[in-house]
Amino acid sequence: MKLLLHTCCAPCSAAIIEYLLQRDIRPVLFYFNPNISPKEEYEKRKNELDKYTCSIGIKTIDGDYNHELWLNAISGLESEPERGRRCLKCFHFRLFATAKLANDKGFDTVATTLGSSRWKNINQIADAGKSAVEQFPKLTFWDKNWRKEGLTVRRAILLRENGFYNQTYCGCEF
Numbered sequence: 001m002k003l004l005l006h007t008c009c010a011p012c013s014a015a016i017i018e019y020l021l022q023r024d025i026r027p028v029l030f031y032f033n034p035n036i037s038p039k040e041e042y043e044k045r046k047n048e049l050d051k052y053t054c055s056i057g058i059k060t061i062d063g064d065y066n067h068e069l070w071l072n073a074i075s076g077l078e079s080e081p082e083r084g085r086r087c088l089k090c091f092h093f094r095l096f097a098t099a100k101l102a103n104d105k106g107f108d109t110v111a112t113t114l115g116s117s118r119w120k121n122i123n124q125i126a127d128a129g130k131s132a133v134e135q136f137p138k139l140t141f142w143d144k145n146w147r148k149e150g151l152t153v154r155r156a157i158l159l160r161e162n163g164f165y166n167q168t169y170c171g172c173e174f
């Protein structure tokens with residue numbers, strides 16, 4: 001499997017990377033989160049992730065931070081509640097960019113760390129991922145549930161062991 005793993009942050013990624021490496025899957029990470037506001041918060045999460053992935057020798061591709069483009073994408077959905085239609089659009093926006101990059105670079109599989117957070121609707125993430133790869137016939141979206149197989153416990157352990165910066169919101173200004 002040639003996996004491009006969309007990543008939202010270090011705390012959500014560490015246990016997943018460990019799980020993959022234990023199964024001889026070496027992912028390349030894609031940090032693409034123009035939803036995060038303010039920019040300082042975006043940079044903080046990116047730096048934390050870079051520090052960690054460098055320390056374990058995992059490659060991370062840095063996506064652009066174009067918050068205006070993201071605001072345009074979710075325009076009209078600002079007052080939706082969390083887990084509503086704005087989130088579906090937001091997931092699709094990030095996963096479509098991931099799928100496009102994966103297709104351009106010759107990956108065969110796309111996944112995301114977004115579903116490891118219990119605050120997110122994993123069905124919405126799976127729907128967004130599947131629709132994001134639709135126009136790329138060689139790509140599969142891997143809708144693995146990262147909360148099973150002890151991964152939630154492992155996430156908490158690695159968070160503590162590494163002393164990660166752990167944000168208390170997903171980055172949304174709404």
Ligand code: SF4
Pocket residue numbers: 035036082083086087088090091170171172173174
């Ligand atoms: S709440 Fe989080 S997932 Fe939902 S739209 Fe905002 S940034 Fe995206």
